[in-house]
Amino acid sequence: MPANGEARARPASIRDVARLASVSHQTVSRVLNEHPSIRAETRQRVLDAIRTLDYRPNPAARALASSRTNLLGILSATVGEYGTTSAIVAIERAARERGYSISTLNLPDSTPAAIGEAVRLLQHEQVDGIIVLAPQVRVYNVIGGLGLTVPVVSLQTSTGGDAESVAADQMLGARMAVEHLIGLGHSDVLHIAGPQDWIEAESRMRGYLDAMFEADLPALPPIRGDWTADFGHFAGRELSARRDITAVFAANDLMAIGLMHGFREAGARVPDDVCVIGFDDIPVAAHIWPTLSTVRVDFAELGRRAVTHLLAIIDRQDAPVFEMLRPELIVRESTTRRATRP
Amino acid sequence: MPANGEARARPASIRDVARLASVSHQTVSRVLNEHPSIRAETRQRVLDAIRTLDYRPNPAARALASSRTNLLGILSATVGEYGTTSAIVAIERAARERGYSISTLNLPDSTPAAIGEAVRLLQHEQVDGIIVLAPQVRVYNVIGGLGLTVPVVSLQTSTGGDAESVAADQMLGARMAVEHLIGLGHSDVLHIAGPQDWIEAESRMRGYLDAMFEADLPALPPIRGDWTADFGHFAGRELSARRDITAVFAANDLMAIGLMHGFREAGARVPDDVCVIGFDDIPVAAHIWPTLSTVRVDFAELGRRAVTHLLAIIDRQDAPVFEMLRPELIVRESTTRRATRP
DNA sequence: AATTCGAATGTGCACGTTCACATTACTCGA
DNA sequence: TCGAGTAATGTGAACGTGCACATTCGAATT
Secondary structure, X not given: OOOOOOOOOOOOOHHHHHHHHOXXXXXXXXXXXXXXXXXXXXXXXXXXXXXXXXXXXXXXXXXXXXXXXXXXXXXXXXXXXXXXXXXXXXXXXXXXXXXXXXXEEEOOOXXXXXXXXXXXXXXXXXXXXXXXXXXXHHHHHHHHOOOOOOOEEEOOOOOOOHHHHHOEOHHHHHHHXXXXXXXXXXXXXXXXXXXXXXXXXXXXXXXXXXXXXXXXOOOOOOEEOOXXXXXXXXXXXXXXXXXXXOEEEEOOHHHHHHHHHHHHHHOOOOOOOOEEEOOEOOHHHHOOOOOOEEEEOOHHHHHHHHHHHHHHHHOOOOOOOOOOEOOEXXXXXXXXOOOOOO | OOOOOXXXXXXXXXXXXXXXXXXXXXXXXXXXXXXOOOOHHHHHHHHHHHHHHOOOOOHHHHHHHHOOOOEEEEEEOOEOEXXXXXXXXXXXXXXXXXXXXXXXXXXXXXXXXXXXXHHHHHHHOOOOEEEEEOOEHHHHHHHHOOXXXXXXXXXXXXXXXXXXXXXXXXXXXXXXXXXHHHHOOOOOEEEEEOOOOEHHHHHHHHHHHHHHHHOOOXXXXXXXXXXXXXXXXXXXXXXXXXXXXXXXXXOOHHHHHHHHHHHHHHOOOOOOOOEEEOOEOOHHHHOOOOOOEEEEOOHHHHHXXXXXXHHHHHOOOOOOOOOOEOOEEEOOHHHOOOOOOO
């Protein structure tokens, strides 16, 4: 009969709990994992012992024995962007609420080698699933070709079939923006697109093209940007020479803001000479001058859906099918009704 | 001699490597952990076997055996803010480069209960160290009172002694901003501060007060904001009635931008009627109208330092002592020289 | 050639959990 | 009253690594 009055250095283990509750360690394990065949009175005794000892199962041991880690990997390419950041925060919250931890991995670049290495690293950490927030076509191609065994859910893919449920209808959002401009009487609407490889860039451009086509207006060749305000700034200065353009739909708010800056420097007034609308509704959009019209997407909700979806796959349940998230048009000063042409 | 042509379901273990290299598993372990007493030829044989089998040590097993996880916890309160986000990305990169993974935990609120629970959660994940990005005095008090065994490094603490080396000199930054305004001839400078509990808010306010005092100017009672552009907007409308104020130093860019919005709505022109300077240099600051003067802090460098510092503590080495990071004053349109008073 | 000592390597167990299987307790019907 | 069948619990062995200790090897010293 060992004297047990000593101060314990180590945290309590499952066997300590078992001893205190006068059961076997396996019974404790059953209580923890909600096995059905446990007498209510026994369960209570175990739970009491757990509380008394402030016992928490050791995740490393659990992972080793069960090869389940309760860890979700986030593979991201573009942290710093507003949308990505919001989504990540939401994912982390949602995951914690369900007992999962998050391991983030930010891609240094999106070469196939880097992507492959990143995925291998996450896989090696034995994550139970991966959420991909790297909306570049290339990334999906690489990951698809890797023959992974861990489930992967990606935000904003519009290429595959099943990932649709974790996407916002960006094409629709872009259409809403462009149709809004057309509704104001603009017929010469230019699009500043995102980089070629980006899925979101493609969807938004597609929305632009569709809206123009349906309104029977000639679509202008889009300009490829890189999402940054600096690029928008540059483009604005270049474009101000072209008097034929009366409205611009920029693929994100940062480029829209830079664009307005460029216009301003060149003497073109927004919205009087040219209207500008962005995409994302970043927090400053409502406060800059002129306040920026834009399209809002609930990135946080997207993140939560990704977690729900992924956990369903992990637990081999049917993943709930969501409709694509509907963006919201936010009209502000940068697209007020312009004087109709004489 | 076992036939080994079978397809393996499980990844290779340390014993598989040992068998292939004709050594004991312990020798493999020594090679992995860079034990000095290994014959070069043996090491090479082991390394070859590792490459052949694409072996990677199992983190869960390693954590269980050594109770070291190679995991760093990030406790954050304010993701979404530009500075925090930049720092987190940098931390993650720096940590990965040194073989550590990151577990992020975003505080839902900063009540002592939530903080305690968060820290306990991280501790229970057996993180080797924690980086705190929750610059509220309260948070440190709670954590300090917890008697933690894992090393904690926090960004931007100015209360304790040793954490100084992972901080930017925000007080200096604030002084630079205010002295800049004073240099332009302003004597009635108002400060829009951050929330009371925030260390950064206090440092920036202190810088304001010091600069005013040294210039022999009366410091106006600061207004407490909440970091958001919306608050700045509100404050701007309120303040525009006060004609005595000719310059405002806002504790961050978002409030500065909102403030300019409020002024604009009330008919006060920036910088002609009132100058505004912010803090952070968020990406849009250079592109809004008027372009925003501000103070730039290298948050990414701060994050890298935090990692360096923390790993040194974990490895029981002397932590390198950095000087506080020096902020940089960025002068733009919002604080151009104003007409001197008649 | 024997002795010594450090370098190089091997052996077995511990870490804390889950899994497969074994055992005991209880319920119900004949 | 007994057996069958299921509910409830227990036993021992993994999982893959690091640690403490034991052993062997080799060269230098006497």
